[in-house]
Amino acid sequence: EGEKYILVSHAPDSDSWWNTIKNGIALAGEQMNVEVEYRNPPTGDLADMARIIDQAAASGPHGIITTLADPDILEGPIKAAVDSGIDVIIMNTGTPEKAREVGALMYVGQPEYDAGLAAGQRAKADGIGSFLCVNHYIVQPSSQERCQGFADGLGVELGEQMIDAGQDPAEIKNRVLAYLSANPDTDAVLTLGPTSADPTILALQENGMAGDIYFGTFDLGGEIVKGIKDGTIQWGIDQQPFLQAYLPVVVMTNYHRYGVLPGNNINSGPGFVTADGLTKIEEFAGEYR
Amino acid sequence: MSETVQSTAGGDERIKEISPLRRALIRPELGGMVGTVAVFTFFLLFAFDSGMFNSQGIMNWSIVSAQFMIIAVGACLLMIAGEFDLSVGSMIGFAGMMIAIFSVTLSWPVWMAILVTFALCVTIGALNGYIVVRTGLPSFIVTLAFLFILRGFTIYLPQTIERKTIIGGIKDVAEGDWLASIFGGKVFQGLFVWLGDNGLIETFSRGSREGQPVVDGIPMLLIWAIGLIIFGHVLLTKTKFGNWIFAAGGDAEAARNSGVPVNRVKVLMFMFTAFCATVFATCQVMEFGSAGADRGLLKEFEAIIAVVIGGALLTGGYGSVLGAALGALIFGVVQQGLFFAGVESSLFRVFLGVILLGAVILNTYIRRIITGER
Amino acid sequence: MSETVQSTAGGDERIKEISPLRRALIRPELGGMVGTVAVFTFFLLFAFDSGMFNSQGIMNWSIVSAQFMIIAVGACLLMIAGEFDLSVGSMIGFAGMMIAIFSVTLSWPVWMAILVTFALCVTIGALNGYIVVRTGLPSFIVTLAFLFILRGFTIYLPQTIERKTIIGGIKDVAEGDWLASIFGGKVFQGLFVWLGDNGLIETFSRGSREGQPVVDGIPMLLIWAIGLIIFGHVLLTKTKFGNWIFAAGGDAEAARNSGVPVNRVKVLMFMFTAFCATVFATCQVMEFGSAGADRGLLKEFEAIIAVVIGGALLTGGYGSVLGAALGALIFGVVQQGLFFAGVESSLFRVFLGVILLGAVILNTYIRRIITGER
Amino acid sequence: MTEDTKFHHGDAQAKKPIIRMVDIQKHFGSVIALAGVSFDLCSGECHCLLGDNGAGKSTFIKTMSGVHKPTAGEIFFEDRPMHFEDPRDAISAGIATVHQHLAMIPLMSVSRNFFMGNEPTRKVGGISFFDKKLADEITMEEMRKMGINLRGPDQAVGTLSGGERQTVAIARAVHFGAKILILDEPTSALGVRQTSNVLATIDKVRSQGVGVVFISHNVRHALAVGDRFTVLNRGKTLGTARRGEITPEELQDLMAGGQELAQLEGSLGGTV
Amino acid sequence: MTEDTKFHHGDAQAKKPIIRMVDIQKHFGSVIALAGVSFDLCSGECHCLLGDNGAGKSTFIKTMSGVHKPTAGEIFFEDRPMHFEDPRDAISAGIATVHQHLAMIPLMSVSRNFFMGNEPTRKVGGISFFDKKLADEITMEEMRKMGINLRGPDQAVGTLSGGERQTVAIARAVHFGAKILILDEPTSALGVRQTSNVLATIDKVRSQGVGVVFISHNVRHALAVGDRFTVLNRGKTLGTARRGEITPEELQDLMAGGQELAQLEGSLGGTV
Numbered sequence A: 001e002g003e004k005y006i007l008v009s010h011a012p013d014s015d016s017w018w019n020t021i022k023n024g025i026a027l028a029g030e031q032m033n034v035e036v037e038y039r040n041p042p043t044g045d046l047a048d049m050a051r052i053i054d055q056a057a058a059s060g061p062h063g064i065i066t067t068l069a070d071p072d073i074l075e076g077p078i079k080a081a082v083d084s085g086i087d088v089i090i091m092n093t094g095t096p097e098k099a100r101e102v103g104a105l106m107y108v109g110q111p112e113y114d115a116g117l118a119a120g121q122r123a124k125a126d127g128i129g130s131f132l133c134v135n136h137y138i139v140q141p142s143s144q145e146r147c148q149g150f151a152d153g154l155g156v157e158l159g160e161q162m163i164d165a166g167q168d169p170a171e172i173k174n175r176v177l178a179y180l181s182a183n184p185d186t187d188a189v190l191t192l193g194p195t196s197a198d199p200t201i202l203a204l205q206e207n208g209m210a211g212d213i214y215f216g217t218f219d220l221g222g223e224i225v226k227g228i229k230d231g232t233i234q235w236g237i238d239q240q241p242f243l244q245a246y247l248p249v250v251v252m253t254n255y256h257r258y259g260v261l262p263g264n265n266i267n268s269g270p271g272f273v274t275a276d277g278l279t280k281i282e283e284f285a286g287e288y289r
Numbered sequence B, C: 001m002s003e004t005v006q007s008t009a010g011g012d013e014r015i016k017e018i019s020p021l022r023r024a025l026i027r028p029e030l031g032g033m034v035g036t037v038a039v040f041t042f043f044l045l046f047a048f049d050s051g052m053f054n055s056q057g058i059m060n061w062s063i064v065s066a067q068f069m070i071i072a073v074g075a076c077l078l079m080i081a082g083e084f085d086l087s088v089g090s091m092i093g094f095a096g097m098m099i100a101i102f103s104v105t106l107s108w109p110v111w112m113a114i115l116v117t118f119a120l121c122v123t124i125g126a127l128n129g130y131i132v133v134r135t136g137l138p139s140f141i142v143t144l145a146f147l148f149i150l151r152g153f154t155i156y157l158p159q160t161i162e163r164k165t166i167i168g169g170i171k172d173v174a175e176g177d178w179l180a181s182i183f184g185g186k187v188f189q190g191l192f193v194w195l196g197d198n199g200l201i202e203t204f205s206r207g208s209r210e211g212q213p214v215v216d217g218i219p220m221l222l223i224w225a226i227g228l229i230i231f232g233h234v235l236l237t238k239t240k241f242g243n244w245i246f247a248a249g250g251d252a253e254a255a256r257n258s259g260v261p262v263n264r265v266k267v268l269m270f271m272f273t274a275f276c277a278t279v280f281a282t283c284q285v286m287e288f289g290s291a292g293a294d295r296g297l298l299k300e301f302e303a304i305i306a307v308v309i310g311g312a313l314l315t316g317g318y319g320s321v322l323g324a325a326l327g328a329l330i331f332g333v334v335q336q337g338l339f340f341a342g343v344e345s346s347l348f349r350v351f352l353g354v355i356l357l358g359a360v361i362l363n364t365y366i367r368r369i370i371t372g373e374r
Numbered sequence D, E: 001m002t003e004d005t006k007f008h009h010g011d012a013q014a015k016k017p018i019i020r021m022v023d024i025q026k027h028f029g030s031v032i033a034l035a036g037v038s039f040d041l042c043s044g045e046c047h048c049l050l051g052d053n054g055a056g057k058s059t060f061i062k063t064m065s066g067v068h069k070p071t072a073g074e075i076f077f078e079d080r081p082m083h084f085e086d087p088r089d090a091i092s093a094g095i096a097t098v099h100q101h102l103a104m105i106p107l108m109s110v111s112r113n114f115f116m117g118n119e120p121t122r123k124v125g126g127i128s129f130f131d132k133k134l135a136d137e138i139t140m141e142e143m144r145k146m147g148i149n150l151r152g153p154d155q156a157v158g159t160l161s162g163g164e165r166q167t168v169a170i171a172r173a174v175h176f177g178a179k180i181l182i183l184d185e186p187t188s189a190l191g192v193r194q195t196s197n198v199l200a201t202i203d204k205v206r207s208q209g210v211g212v213v214f215i216s217h218n219v220r221h222a223l224a225v226g227d228r229f230t231v232l233n234r235g236k237t238l239g240t241a242r243r244g245e246i247t248p249e250e251l252q253d254l255m256a257g258g259q260e261l262a263q264l265e266g267s268l269g270g271t272v
């Protein structure tokens, strides 16, 4: 009872997608009756994140749940935490192999490159040959892996097809408009989350391409769900962040209380969300979905 | 060290000649005007057929520029009054979030949410100003503190109240609200339909809106930008208060001794800057239908950059609203133009830095000629 | 308006009494000292059993503070010399990226990569300074331009060369490099093993490092921080050059007339700031083994905040390196301490803003007493 | 200090004073700048305020012009007690001040400086606008009267010489129909020609019925235009003398606070 | 301007001048500040530089002290042609300047100001450190000599009165064994006591063999200490006169650039 778990993410304060994660651990904490905390580097600087893992370890929790955004940086602190007797579960970014390497119990998440690749293959099957990747967070390596994977899935060069969109919605919208009007024969648009998807939907509505151009996105959110429903967006890749936060807490609590542990890693995604069966998703989008 | 001309009746043998053309040209906006011409020439040459100059393209960079203009007007007047505000970006995020919380979470009518938010943000601007004039601290530090404080609340509040950091659904509640449409609507839609029908502007050739004109109206954002520029320009150059703004920024002590209510002027300008930031936020929230905790990041710098490109003096007492508007235009056109021209987008920052440096050196040169300052 | 004391032999009836204790206390660092005591008291009371004060915890906030200290020393000297540098954060990202590109992509020996990067970054610092002193532009604008330019290159270069924004694998190539270990190594490892063996500090309880002490040495980062503080403090207070730094920032014109080579001082301080940023970047890259385009975001503000909390005057001519170091310590302890205390992390910024405001008001009050300025 | 026989303390005046300041004190933190100074001024007279550096002259006139609020003491303006909240109040009551450190803004044009804080307005459609044309005309006219030919009303003050700026400041004060004109060391940075211009202006203004407070370190300038002389020393008055009742040497002695002057007097012919 | 009979142009001196400036010109952009000024100075003399506002006095002495490089003209220092790149060069050649706008930094302590640009150093282990103890001692000593009692060497200059600051600046210049001391309007803001102190100091310094260049708008101050008087007008010299060869009235006339002075002369006893 009252075990303490700390979740450390690599996202800057303002990244809204991570909110589902916060809600996920909060709910798990409540249900399992354990203490949970969420921490992140305020500016998204991974080097700061390493310090936070050190700090988390120093505060002596029972377990740490963390992303593995850059193994080079995070390996050291995570290994030190593991060695000092703290159990670690890797979530979200990273791969099962890396998770094993750093001594984590397991990995829960969606390997970003693979997700991108799967999406690319799906798009290729739908006859897509060129695309625009709207990257709103270009300095984050996993964002690039998604675009790269998608390009590889299509079998094309990524090249200039990924734009640095910035984070201001009006700028994202207008950059998308500018790109599409300069490259009118683009087949598809790929966005990396609500921050870039919401303005992109508006952009497409404005230039009349909504519903016409092939549109896929990572991660769900209120507007994205609506877009899927009305046919603007073909599919959303759901990595189910809720599970990424919820499951590790549950797994660890049970491990600490009863010594039980699943034998495998858990892939919370990629799941393709399409217009079928959206009701639950709609209700909880942005909160638990 | 500051005397120049020995004015006796007639000419002065100790002044060399300055040509009248040169004298006519030297004005605060000159740098901005030269920059605007240069930028347009450049893109007309290198991105003409990229769609940058068709009706849709024009609307595209106009909107981006208009955004910059709205915050640049506030920043410009404040800078001329001798202060600046680093909390503009955080204020944008904060204002948007407040509107969302009031209207969606608390289900207030949207007009009330907007009005209360305006009141709140302008009060925070006044607080900023009050601290600056009372303690005499540099506004850099005071507003830097508010940059952090406001951003902190913008993340913390929705997180605690709504369990998410993006609050959407504002479009639905704003439907038919009279005040919302002043920020989020479009005007002259009829005109554009007519233009499209008569083939004067392009129409959509595919998709759901086939046959409709590609540009279907002027967004209120543009109207606000133009309105604020006119207001700022008139205020600054045509009124008594405008004189006080220059005086407060030129030498606060001297102005105070001459009977200019310097503290009042500065506080009012902080409030006006906050007002502009809130206009920006409201337009954005009404257009996009959601408020996010990450809105407005780095906007404070962009506002300052536009103002400085437009010829204002960072230390106050000199500048023009028209210049700032041109600065914002340059900024917007370059940013969008690089996309049209297909330049690797991460190089945008490099261009921005280089343009900033170039503009500011040109402006300094012009200012020195005007004021005889050395 | 600036005369105070009518000094005649003996006392002056026109000065009220100031107690000797009060007079002994008022020094630039006082604000920092008070702040440090307050912060430690607070966390000792509210986060004592959170692990913040065990060996691992202490090491944790020490390292974070040391990071701030490294950049704060540079920013402090530069600020006292009357300028400041907004490009510090971008410089950190840029320097790290350059080391990675040189050593990993171009496969240069690591020591060479480091040396060339130092040369490059210090040159950019000099360029910053040169532009500032030559054009007389405010350093805010010039370094803001470099903030964008350097960040742009930091994203663009790896993107073009390696098609990613993070370059890893530096640890492998740095293995055994003499220069790399000066930045990334640890010292006094023997001591800590001894401490661990004797149960004076905790040891790992399982895994490959079972039995080893949890803190296995003092990272070079800390040594660099202490070294730079001592260097900066001695330079500022004990040398001729230190006097020039104060003079250049106090009144550049007066200093120039008295024979102080003001331009040289300023340019050198820009170079020193760039040097500190590069030390920061190199330590980071060597410790973590990778360089990313997002490194150092907002660090320029953090440096300035630490310096200002430490009692320096934003407008130059006044401050102390020890104060800046205390400011960095406060900053680091608060940041990590809030995590230890389990405070909602989005509130961190709110605290930071409030502390900044409080500190700066306190410092202003102290400075006015010291200098008799009003 | 011993009391000089020619000095009167608060003696009854023939004319009624327009401003009367009684026992003004001003403290800045631990510094006592004024320790109780009384002073009055009639219209049409030039009252010189003299004293050593740091005696409190500037501080005193700043309480008169609303820049500082006195810590203690009372101000009677035209026999009514007055409390100036800020310089605006004093200005609108008719007290114009040319401060020691000029109240001009270098980056602004002459006409904007001239009307700073007192801008003429013109109503257009119910909104009042700054009447720039009128301002420009008046400025050019007033400056011409003072003997200064501007290149144009838009010329920046930063391009004027010190003497010219001083003249703008005085012209401005006179133009706005001040009842009291306060001049804080207006001649200290001026050449002889400019100085005699300023002194002549004081004379002219006085004859128009304006009361002038004139601060100077130059005994001869004071004696040239002053009707009464009040000497401050270390925040207190040493007393007031009338023109003709005191010799330059005596006055100078008082201005130095009664302390010994360095040995050079001979060559200076008695006064510095 | 008509040439006054008592004025000599570049006449042969008995003593050899330490500095000789020949036909100095200085242009700032479109402003011609100096249109050819010649000047020389011998050791042990006080050479006054007089002239109207904006005549170019400050500009001229700035070329002498290395702040400005002359546009044309030559400087001979102890008969060797000299080119000062910056103030450091002039200072190390022995030219100390007290500028019109003080060269003191308010936030710094008196002793740091005193030694600014000329810090005494002490080697410790091969590295030279600022010798603060020595600096403090010398400062206290020199200030005491000048009759100023500091609270301590760490007192900030900002807390000194204007007169005291002026004295620090002069004491500094003298201490560093200047061969030439340039004083640009040192008395303009000073009270009578401080003024006579400064004049006495000039006298003392001169008798120690230092050449002094003294700029003033006050004829009487100039006449009190000057050996020679050079008058500038609108960037040109009107000529040089020796002590005793010229009356105060004549000198004042020249200083005003030969233009009419306003009618107040009577009460001023001839000179302003």
Ligand SMILES: Nc1ncnc2c1ncn2[C@@H]1O[C@H](COP(=O)(O)OP(=O)(O)OP(=O)(O)O)[C@@H](O)[C@H]1O
Pocket: B001, B002, B003, B004, B005, B006, B374, D162, D189, D191, E028, E029, E031, E032, E033, E051, E052, E053, E054, E055, E056, E057, E058, E059, E060, E100
């Ligand atoms: N840096 C500069 N740039 C341009 N013009 C200058 C500069 N310095 C001085 N001047 C001009 O040169 C002329 C001479 O100025 P200077 O300061 O030498 O006069 P001055 O004789 O010292 O006057 P004052 O008695 O008022 O001090 C003036 O017209 C002045 O405006």
Ligand SMILES: Nc1ncnc2c1ncn2[C@@H]1O[C@H](COP(=O)(O)OP(=O)(O)OP(=O)(O)O)[C@@H](O)[C@H]1O
Pocket: C001, C002, C003, C004, C005, C006, C374, D028, D029, D031, D032, D033, D051, D052, D053, D054, D055, D056, D057, D058, D059, D060, D100, E162, E189, E191
């Ligand atoms: N704002 C202030 N805060 C603290 N002390 C002040 C302030 N203003 C003036 N003083 C002090 O009050 C005293 C009187 O100063 P004041 O400027 O009135 O002298 P003054 O007679 O005008 O001298 P001067 O002839 O040099 O102009 C001085 O000791 C001065 O330092």
Ligand SMILES: [Mg+2]
Pocket: C001, D057, D058, D059, D100, D184
């Ligand atoms: Mg005074």
Ligand SMILES: [Mg+2]
Pocket: B001, E057, E058, E059, E100, E184
């Ligand atoms: Mg001068």
